[in-house]
Amino acid sequence: xxxxxxxxxxxxxxxxxxxxxxxxxxxxxxxxxxxxxxxxxxxxxxxxxxxxxxxxxxxxxxxxxxxxxxxxxxxxxxxxxxxxxxxxxxxxxxxxxxxxxxxxxxxxxxxxxxxxxxxxxxxxxxxxxxxxxxxxxxxxxxxxxxxxxxxxxxxxxxxxxxxxxxxxxxxxxxxxxxxxxxxxxxxxxxxxxxxxxxxxxxxxxxxxxxxxxxxxxxxxxxxxxxxxxxxxxxxxxxxxxxxxxxxxxxxxxxxxxxxxxxxxxxxxxxxxxxxxxxxxx
Amino acid sequence: xxxxxxxxxxxxxxxxxxxxxxxxxxxxxxxxxxxxxxxxxxxxxxxxxxxxxxxxxxxxxxxxxxxxxxxxxxxxxxxxxxxxxxxxxxxxxxxxxxxxxxxxxxxxxxxxxxxxxxxxxxxxxxxxxxxxxxxxxxxxxxxxxxxxxxxxxxxxxxxxxxxxxxxxxxxxxxxxxxxxxxxxxxxxxxxxxxxxxxxxxxxxxxxxxxxxxxxxxxxxxxxxxxxxxxxxxxxxxxxxxxxxxxxxxxxxxxxxxxxxxxxxxxxxxxxxxxxxxxxxxxxxxxxxxxxxxxxxxxxxxxxxxx
Numbered sequence: 001x002x003x004x005x006x007x008x009x010x011x012x013x014x015x016x017x018x019x020x021x022x023x024x025x026x027x028x029x030x031x032x033x034x035x036x037x038x039x040x041x042x043x044x045x046x047x048x049x050x051x052x053x054x055x056x057x058x059x060x061x062x063x064x065x066x067x068x069x070x071x072x073x074x075x076x077x078x079x080x081x082x083x084x085x086x087x088x089x090x091x092x093x094x095x096x097x098x099x100x101x102x103x104x105x106x107x108x109x110x111x112x113x114x115x116x117x118x119x120x121x122x123x124x125x126x127x128x129x130x131x132x133x134x135x136x137x138x139x140x141x142x143x144x145x146x147x148x149x150x151x152x153x154x155x156x157x158x159x160x161x162x163x164x165x166x167x168x169x170x171x172x173x174x175x176x177x178x179x180x181x182x183x184x185x186x187x188x189x190x191x192x193x194x195x196x197x198x199x200x201x202x203x204x205x206x207x208x209x210x211x212x213x214x215x216x217x218x219x220x221x222x223x224x225x226x227x228x229x230x231x232x233x234x235x236x237x238x239x240x241x242x243x244x245x246x247x248x249x250x251x252x253x254x255x256x257x258x259x260x261x262x263x264x265x266x267x268x269x270x271x272x273x274x275x276x277x278x279x280x281x
Numbered sequence: 282x283x284x285x286x287x288x289x290x291x292x293x294x295x296x297x298x299x300x301x302x303x304x305x306x307x308x309x310x311x312x313x314x315x316x317x318x319x320x321x322x323x324x325x326x327x328x329x330x331x332x333x334x335x336x337x338x339x340x341x342x343x344x345x346x347x348x349x350x351x352x353x354x355x356x357x358x359x360x361x362x363x364x365x366x367x368x369x370x371x372x373x374x375x376x377x378x379x380x381x382x383x384x385x386x387x388x389x390x391x392x393x394x395x396x397x398x399x400x401x402x403x404x405x406x407x408x409x410x411x412x413x414x415x416x417x418x419x420x421x422x423x424x425x426x427x428x429x430x431x432x433x434x435x436x437x438x439x440x441x442x443x444x445x446x447x448x449x450x451x452x453x454x455x456x457x458x459x460x461x462x463x464x465x466x467x468x469x470x471x472x473x474x475x476x477x478x479x480x481x482x483x484x485x486x487x488x489x490x491x492x493x494x495x496x497x498x499x500x501x502x503x504x505x506x507x508x509x510x511x512x513x514x515x516x517x518x519x520x521x522x523x524x525x526x527x528x529x530x531x532x533x534x535x536x537x538x539x540x541x542x543x544x545x546x547x548x549x550x551x552x553x554x555x556x557x558x559x560x561x562x563x564x565x566x567x568x569x570x571x572x573x574x575x576x577x578x579x580x581x582x583x584x585x586x587x
Contacts, residue, residue, distance in 0.1 A: 121519075121522075122518070122522070122564060122567055122568060122571075123522070123560070123564050123567075124521075124522040124523075124525035124526050124560075124563050124564065124567055125522070125523075125526050126525070126526035126527075126529045126530070127525065127526070127529065127544055127556075127559060127560045127563050127564075128560060130529070130544055130545075130547070130548055130556060130560075131556045131557065131560050133548075134547075134548050134553070134556060154519075207409075207410060211410075211412045211413075212526075214412055215412060215413075215414055215529075215530050218412075218414055218530070218533075219414075219529070219530065219533050219545045219548060220545065220548050220549055221548055233412075233414065233415055233418065236418075237418055237534070241418075241421075241422065241426065242426065246422075249418060249419075249422065252415075253411070253412065253415035253416075253418070253419070256411075256412050256415065257407070257410050257411045257412070257415070260409075260410035260411075260412075261406060261407060261410040264406050264409065264410050265406070268406065268472075
């Protein structure tokens, strides 16, 4: 991306305490995923006879009903939950950016594109995802596609309204008069102007995407035998609940909440920076 | 002017029904909704498509086939007997969450920059970020398993009988699911409302009202609250869509016999008629309620009546 975009984003990210906290949380998770598999001496599917072990030095987050280390499940489970959520949100933002800027800039496509956006948007996301996800056993790639398909309409809408106001600005007029083609203006000027806000939507959508994808894993879309944060909660509910294994129930939920809060803090700070009316102090 | 350009597309409620109904003229609601539903569903069932459409359009209640798992009940029957429970859950949580976010929203709009605003802002982010199913699980664990205060499973006691005891057991079984849904919806609504309230707070008429010496409370109730209700009303359909999604998770956690739990059963049994019919009905619900939202918005906002 352009230098302006980069500088503006960096200044937003590091000028506020809340977004700094968000960056720290996300970095911590990334470090956990990268370093974790090398450091933790247990595999995520490795069973042992130490079932329901309380958190201790050898098992920092305890073990589950099969004696599997909860921390290693948390680290390995991040791939189908956190990474899928991030990529799904990225797909949604790309579709939203494309549809939104086309609908906002070219008046002749507007009716078709906004109509299409409204139609997809009217479906409640989870029932729609459930149906899409059960057509065949959902792999991680399927989940990413499903997330993108379900999450793009609100983004497209907001991008469109941004583009509508940018289209009327003097610098676009100048560009038109100077003989730039419409497609050039769209790519070089319009999309660049909405890039920061698109990034804010991306960050906020990641949060929603992680909750949705873990939810789907939890209710059984996708393979419950593959370790993910959602399937951890599923098994913890079935086997940890009455065994009083609080560490097993808490770990995946806290991980999801913390990560989502991290993304939300960044997203809301960017929104605040772009829209000073929201500023708290 | 720029604000208006920015706001107007957001104030126009997001229902495809508007677009479609405008295009087709006097088409009944169910038809519009089933066109919507069909658009998402047709592809993998292309062969059965024609029969399928016939079943839906020529029958009342629409015929989505017979459930695989609950043979010989039809999908419509299964949805209809469970719908009241889901509606009860959603209505109760909607009312509670709206009240909560209104009170906190206005209070924090009046005390900008205070600890109170800070606290309500961050608590709404936390509830927005917490997966509803896990929150429900925690509640079930604390209030059900640990404290034994409330039941954690089902919609009512099996042999509750009829009359008062039946109603009492239904209500007791609603408490935890409603609490979970309320907090999740609160997180969502508060963040919408806060943006709206701040916008209203800076507007000329609020400043003018303050300048005229009106009391804080009067400004809050008469000016800020009324005007910040508008975006929440116009987002009614979107909120319902969010709540339907949350309800799927929450009902599954508590084994609450609503439409959401039926859908999850549908996943486990790969019960496609249930999944399709269920999606149809909840989408219909969203469409109807967003039309209600549009209607209310017209009543609330004289500016839109022109």
